[in-house]
Amino acid sequence: MTALLDLELVFVTGKGGVGKTTVASAMALLASQRGKRVLVCEVDAKGDVSGFYEAPPTGFAEKEILPGLFAMTMDTEASLREYLKLHLRIPVVGRIGPLAKAFDFVATAAPGVREILTVGKLCFEVRERNYDLVVVDAPASGHIIGQLAAPQAINDLVKVGLIRSQTDWMLDILSDASKTGLIAVCTPEEMPVNETIELAVRVKQETTVQLSAVVVNRVLPELFGRHEEVVFDALTTAGPTEDLAELVGGDPAPVLQAARLAVTMRRTRSTHLERLREGIDPTVPLLYLPYLFTRSHGLRTTRQVAASLGEELGY
Amino acid sequence: MATGRSTQRAGSRMGPPADSPGDGSGSLDGLLAAKEIVIACGPGGVGKTTTAAAAGVMAALRQGGKVLVLTVDPAKRLANALGLEGIGNTESRVPDEAFRSAGLKPRGELWAAMLDTKESWDALIRRHAPDLQTRDAILANPLYKNISGRFVQSHDYIAMERLYEIHSDGKYDLIVVDTPPTRNALDFLDAPQRLADFFSSRLLRWLIVPYRSRLVNVATRPFYQVADRILGTQFLADISEFFVLFQSMHDGFVERAGAVQRLLSDRRTTFMVVSTLEGVPLREAEFFAQELTSRHLHLGAIVLNKVLPAYLQGSAAATVAQAMKDRAEELANSLAPTLGSVDTTLGDVAQIRRVLTEVAESFLNFRVVALREAEEKSQLGTVPEVLATVPFFDTDIYDLAGLVRLGEQIWD
Numbered sequence: 001m002t003a004l005l006d007l008e009l010v011f012v013t014g015k016g017g018v019g020k021t022t023v024a025s026a027m028a029l030l031a032s033q034r035g036k037r038v039l040v041c042e043v044d045a046k047g048d049v050s051g052f053y054e055a056p057p058t059g060f061a062e063k064e065i066l067p068g069l070f071a072m073t074m075d076t077e078a079s080l081r082e083y084l085k086l087h088l089r090i091p092v093v094g095r096i097g098p099l100a101k102a103f104d105f106v107a108t109a110a111p112g113v114r115e116i117l118t119v120g121k122l123c124f125e126v127r128e129r130n131y132d133l134v135v136v137d138a139p140a141s142g143h144i145i146g147q148l149a150a151p152q153a154i155n156d157l158v159k160v161g162l163i164r165s166q167t168d169w170m171l172d173i174l175s176d177a178s179k180t181g182l183i184a185v186c187t188p189e190e191m192p193v194n195e196t197i198e199l200a201v202r203v204k205q206e207t208t209v210q211l212s213a214v215v216v217n218r219v220l221p222e223l224f225g226r227h228e229e230v231v232f233d234a235l236t237t238a239g240p241t242e243d244l245a246e247l248v249g250g251d252p253a254p255v256l257q258a259a260r261l262a263v264t265m266r267r268t269r270s271t272h273l274e275r276l277r278e279g280i281d282p283t284v285p286l287l288y289l290p291y292l293f294t295r296s297h298g299l300r301t302t303r304q305v306a307a308s309l310g311e312e313l314g315y
Numbered sequence: 316m317a318t319g320r321s322t323q324r325a326g327s328r329m330g331p332p333a334d335s336p337g338d339g340s341g342s343l344d345g346l347l348a349a350k351e352i353v354i355a356c357g358p359g360g361v362g363k364t365t366t367a368a369a370a371g372v373m374a375a376l377r378q379g380g381k382v383l384v385l386t387v388d389p390a391k392r393l394a395n396a397l398g399l400e401g402i403g404n405t406e407s408r409v410p411d412e413a414f415r416s417a418g419l420k421p422r423g424e425l426w427a428a429m430l431d432t433k434e435s436w437d438a439l440i441r442r443h444a445p446d447l448q449t450r451d452a453i454l455a456n457p458l459y460k461n462i463s464g465r466f467v468q469s470h471d472y473i474a475m476e477r478l479y480e481i482h483s484d485g486k487y488d489l490i491v492v493d494t495p496p497t498r499n500a501l502d503f504l505d506a507p508q509r510l511a512d513f514f515s516s517r518l519l520r521w522l523i524v525p526y527r528s529r530l531v532n533v534a535t536r537p538f539y540q541v542a543d544r545i546l547g548t549q550f551l552a553d554i555s556e557f558f559v560l561f562q563s564m565h566d567g568f569v570e571r572a573g574a575v576q577r578l579l580s581d582r583r584t585t586f587m588v589v590s591t592l593e594g595v596p597l598r599e600a601e602f603f604a605q606e607l608t609s610r611h612l613h614l615g616a617i618v619l620n621k622v623l624p625a626y627l628q629g630s631a632a633a634t635v636a637q638a639m640k641d642r643a644e645e646l647a648n649s650l651a652p653t654l655g656s657v658d659t660t661l662g663d664v665a666q667i668r669r670v671l672t673e674v675a676e677s678f679l680n681f682r683v684v685a686l687r688e689a690e691e692k693s694q695l696g697t698v699p700e701v702l703a704t705v706p707f708f709d710t711d712i713y714d715l716a717g718l719v720r721l722g723e724q725i726w727d
Contacts, residue, residue: 187360191390
């Protein structure tokens with residue numbers, strides 16, 4: 001399997017709330033730190049990506065926000081405009097309004113039209129070799145299949161026409177496992193793990209894209225080795241706790257209780273991790289990122305996550 | 316119609332007027348007793364489904380009447396707990412036996428149903444199609460199949476449509492509905508209007524113009540010339556066939572979408588925004604709460620889920636933790652004899668030191684997060700009638716007893 005950072009197009013997906021954007025931002029940052037020219041593209045348009053780099057909001061036009069790191073926000077109308085300009089040589093400015101509206105309308109009914117404009121733009125950047133790596137902060141796992149399967153769906157529905165001829169080269173890029181990959185992000189919790197396992201199956205059945213890695217985010221640290229937990233248990237009994245209280249001059253109960261909570265939380269989560277490992281093809285690597293006890297999110301956090309990701313990848 | 320809870324309702328209507336923001340001190344008990352529909356919404360991954368289920372369970376348990384939990388995508392074990400395994404679109408009653416074995420005795424009935432998008436769309440087509448031929452033609456159309464199955468926003472509309480249908484049956488005193496995960500939490504609010512617009516659009520009329528007359532019509536010709544080059548004639552013909560079929564249901568659909576829209580803003584309907592105190596989801600939830608208010612929809616409750624326990628914020632405890640970390644060696648030496656006297660294997664100084672350090676560091680780590688959460692909570696801009704906090708449970712919630720455990724946190 002091609003090393004993750006050597007791919008050219010990476011879609012990052014996951015259930016809502018698991019840290020999809022964090023991982024996409026960190027991966028792009030890591031690649032740029034390692035000397036690659038990287039484009040990170042936000043498809044969901046929630047405007048989060050720029051926040052992860054503490055940069056001003058991005059638009060459809062790519063902007064270099066850190067050395068070697070470019071960011072953009074997907075906009076299907078702008079993508080259509082660009083496409084028409086490149087392929088039809090239509091004097092766009094005057095006509096794009098109603099045309100885009102019409103497209104929007106057709107897109108509402110015809111599956112894949114909106115998606116193809118997104119995937120098309122991304123594949124275009126790859127084909128033109130404008131970047132070494134394009135990282136996509138893709139739609140959540142509920143919607144990613146529709147996105148990735150769009151060229152195939154269009155290919156099936158549209159028999160002739162310009163769109164048809166366009167989907168072929170996109171499919172070539174998407175199905176090439178040495179170029180394109182999907183990263184599923186999840187947390188060690190019940191629903192995210194279920195969704196990731198289901199996603200892995202659907203990706204295989206319904207798309208031509210390869211699942212390159214599963215990133216497990218917010219893994220809680222293991223507090224104790226086996227015998228240390230026995231010591232901890234003894235420490236929480238009445239006698240030793242009172243001794244400790246006297247020695248430190250305060251009640252240690254909340255501190256001990258918090259450790260107990262941390263241990264149980266980690267334990268509950270580890271059963272989900274086991275299910276994840278069993279449910280995912282063993283050839284797909286699982287990468288673990290630690291839970292971050294930070295004050296807020298920003299470039300500093302993104303750097304930390306990038307460093308953890310780098311360690312997991314062996315850099 | 317349902318009368319089971321009418322007496323309780325009359326009593327609880329004494330609260331503040333529905334449209335005024337509250338101070339968060341109201342109770343979910345009071346809110347749910349006064350409403351017929353509770354729509355749980357908010358960002359993904361915050362425990363929306365579980366919270367909605369817990370609210371429904373509590374209403375059935377404490378208030379009585381017939382309560383339906385309409386859920387979208389429950390975890391397997393939660394579906395099991397609600398008896399939803401393999402049931403799908405039809406409503407089924409959670410057996411009393413399930414409550415009894417959890418040591419609970421409900422006053423009312425708890426019903427549950429899962430939303431099956433495809434099946435619900437099919438039912439909708441069957442209802443609105445003018446004749447059998449049109450119905451079958453639509454159901455078999457490849458574009459329709461794609462729309463009902465894959466098309467993202469179709470979930471949003473159909474969830475609200477199902478809600479309307481069940482509510483108008485009048486079978487339930489209270490319906491708690493969980494909303495599908497959307498790209499944008501507002502999508503499902505706009506879905507009925509968008510569907511109505513879709514059917515009334517001038518563009519739709521363009522698309523269903525017979526192919527030949529398109530090229531003669533001066534107004535539409537440029538559009539078709541370009542569209543033909545991009546999409547191909549055959550595809551356009553497919554699309555237009557689909558829309559011709561759909562157009563036959565225009566009046567029914569538009570009327571229905573309007574009724575669904577009205578139900579959302581009805582005074583019997585309230586919204587429960589669920590979030591965690593993590594920055595990104597909270598921003599989204601706040602935006603959503605503001606949006607509800609500006610659309611004159613009733614924001615009844617904000618439930619903050621998976622909140623770290625308050626004892627983590629204590630400054631006295633932080634001083635203790637800091638001391639345990641700084642003086643770990645000395646403390647371990649002092650504690651070793653006591654621990655060793657219980658069991659000789661417990662008296663290892665190095666090991667005690669490591670345990671003390673780990674415990675202290677873990678507390679200080681979690682405290683950073685707990686303080687951040689408290690700060691986020693204090694800065695909430697919109698406070699509805701009910702503001703409830705649910706602690707981080709150390710285990711998953713997967714049965715009725717667990718739902719009650721969660722429910723009790725938000726009930727009074």
